[in-house]
Amino acid sequence: MEKTxxxxxRLKSGKALNQVVAEYYLxxxxxxxxxxxxxxxPPMNGAIEMCYAMDLQPVFPENWSPxxxxxxxxxxxxxxxxxxxxxxxxxxxLRNIIGYVNGPMQAEAAMPLxxxxxxxxxxxxxxxxxxxxxxxxxxxxxxxxxxxxxGDLPQVAVEEIKQHHMDxxxxxxxxxxxFLEHAGxxxxxxxxxxxxxxxxxxxxALWDEIMTYRRVxxxxxxxxxxxxxxxxxxxxxxxxxxxxxxxxxxxxxERAHQHQGVIADEKLRLFWDNIPLWYNMGLFNYFEKMGGxxxxxxxxxxxxxxxxxxxxxxxxxxxxxxSYPMVSCVSVERRKQMLLNACREYHIxxxxxxxxxxxxxxxxxxxxxKRALETExxxxxxxxxxxxxxxxxxxxxxxxxxxxxxxxxxxxxxxYAHG
Ligand code: SF4
Numbered sequence: 283m284e285k286t287x288x289x290x291x292r293l294k295s296g297k298a299l300n301q302v303v304a305e306y307y308l309x310x311x312x313x314x315x316x317x318x319x320x321x322x323x324p325p326m327n328g329a330i331e332m333c334y335a336m337d338l339q340p341v342f343p344e345n346w347s348p349x350x351x352x353x354x355x356x357x358x359x360x361x362x363x364x365x366x367x368x369x370x371x372x373x374x375x376l377r378n379i380i381g382y383v384n385g386p387m388q389a390e391a392a393m394p395l396x397x398x399x400x401x402x403x404x405x406x407x408x409x410x411x412x413x414x415x416x417x418x419x420x421x422x423x424x425x426x427x428x429x430x431x432x433g434d435l436p437q438v439a440v441e442e443i444k445q446h447h448m449d450x451x452x453x454x455x456x457x458x459x460x461f462l463e464h465a466g467x468x469x470x471x472x473x474x475x476x477x478x479x480x481x482x483x484x485x486x487a488l489w490d491e492i493m494t495y496r497r498v499x500x501x502x503x504x505x506x507x508x509x510x511x512x513x514x515x516x517x518x519x520x521x522x523x524x525x526x527x528x529x530x531x532x533x534x535x536e537r538a539h540q541h542q543g544v545i546a547d548e549k550l551r552l553f554w555d556n557i558p559l560w561y562n563m564g565l566f567n568y569f570e571k572m573g574g575x576x577x578x579x580x581x582x583x584x585x586x587x588x589x590x591x592x593x594x595x596x597x598x599x600x601x602x603x604x605s606y607p608m609v610s611c612v613s614v615e616r617r618k619q620m621l622l623n624a625c626r627e628y629h630i631x632x633x634x635x636x637x638x639x640x641x642x643x644x645x646x647x648x649x650x651x652k653r654a655l656e657t658e659x660x661x662x663x664x665x666x667x668x669x670x671x672x673x674x675x676x677x678x679x680x681x682x683x684x685x686x687x688x689x690x691x692x693x694x695x696x697x698y699a700h701g
Pocket of ligand 1: 374
């Protein structure tokens with residue numbers, strides 16, 4: 283196994299993703315020429331629907347990092363960031379984007395998928411995790427002419443959202459719309475926003491339906507295809523997301539009905555906790571040689587929510603309060619419950635805990651969750667030490683030794699003799 287390796291794509295519709303990704307970045311690059319103001323923002327909040335409704339171009343610096351990892355572009359970005367004094371212990375998304383905007387983004391050489399257009403507007407979150415806040419503070423310094431909206435949402439655990447949090451988030455949404463109208467020189471049409479929220483809701487419904495098919499045995503698709511979530515990050519509120527997810531849903535539905543699994547003989551069903559290794563998605567295929575399929579992962583829960591188009595402002599407020607904390611800022615107790623439920627629903631035999639050197643918010647609490655999995659469900663876990671962005675913090679030999687021993691133990695528990 284290589285340190286950086288692509289996954290095996292088995293879904294035909296998954297392959298269409300390359301086109302979706304290329305089209306999105308082309309659209310981003312064309313935005314300045316076409317007079318659409320470019321808005322850089324964090325992912326997973328209600329601002330994306332506002333941007334699409336107002337014909338503004340949303341760009342997600344955090345999402346650009348997995349793209350750089352997939353194309354092997356991170357070493358240069360890390361070198362630039364570390365040269366500026368950013369520690370190697372910091373979040374890989376932060377180091378990558380800061381290195382990128384201060385290095386390769388300014389170079390003339392063409393890169394795969396082009397480059398990000400400079401922001402006219404920055405939506406600085408002041409929420410989520412500390413690294414994501416710091417990314418935007420650094421971007422404000424790098425792009426001093428961009429107009430900055432300083433967001434202010436309560437940092438509240440999902441299970442503790444109350445009406446007063448909602449009222450505040452609705453007010454913040456109104457303040458954001460006023461800012462975008464002024465900075466983007468255009469008016470929000472409420473009817474258009476309802477249409478966009480309806481499309482966003484359709485995408486969420488399709489997402490949930492797709493995830494539900496993963497409960498089927500054998501699983502019709504694995505975590506190796508989780509790149510399909512690109513549309514949830516970048517295209518929510520557009521017909522493009524709905525069309526693509528419909529294609530994926532139809533194919534997965536057919537595979538499920540035909541009992542067509544990822545591999546011919548599925549023996550073990552696995553759960554992946556924490557962010558994937560974006561530079562080595564092939565790792566998900568590693569378990570297949572011993573009959574293991576990674577059928578579910580933490581990230582996919584982030585889009586499991588519904589929006590009400592007749593109440594667009596409330597829906598987007600709730601989305602902003604819920605989505606981002608869903609994976610990174612939720613309480614350990616809630617994460618434990620989410621993982622235990624997922625293990626029951628997806629019939630999980632074993633959990634792989636990615637102890638992620640560069641994402642502490644998601645790594646925190648893994649020991650508590652491991653204990654709960656063992657005592658409440660009798661499900662074993664294995665820890666893999668790595669980093670979702672930085673291949674220097676990942677040892678293939680250590681991974682293989684731990685993964686092989688774990689798989690052998692799981693096979694023996696289920697009565698399979700492994701030869
Ligand atoms: S949640 Fe983790 S990966 Fe995402 S920005 Fe924060 S520290 Fe980085």
